[in-house]
Amino acid sequence: MQEIKIVVKNPEGLRVRFAGILMKQIKKYNCTTMIGKNGQNVKATNLYRIIDLDVKCGDTVTVTTDGAQEIVAAEELQAVMEKYL
Template identity: 35%
Template sequence: MKEFKYVVKDQEGIHARPAGLFVKEAAAFPCAVKICKGDKEADAKRIFGVMGLGVKCGEEITIRTDGENEEEAIAKLSRFLEENL
């Protein structure tokens, strides 16, 4: 299992559009991808789950990948977050 922590810098938080793009990225990997905020956890391949976390600017999220290609997935997703959020 791989893990990556990130503090969201986008003023609007993880709103619909980046949530959609993030889900698209996550869905491309065979491993399980989770996104957590505090004690809430969601499947990062499901847009309603990701949006439902209601992540706002300044909040920390954790991305966990588990399974096939987990390393490649965490690298790609962390880069996505840094570039888009």
């Protein structure tokens, strides 16, 4: 299992537009991906659950990947999240 932490710098936080970009990236990998805030984790392929996390600017988001492609998935997701968040 791989874990990355990102501090959200985007003034809008994690909203529908970025959640869609994130989900599209996640579907490329053969692994299970979870995203969480303050100990609440949700499957990162569920748009509504991601939005329910209510991630705002300044929050720390944790992404975990587990499976056959967990390392490459974590590295690429971190790059995408740093670009957009």
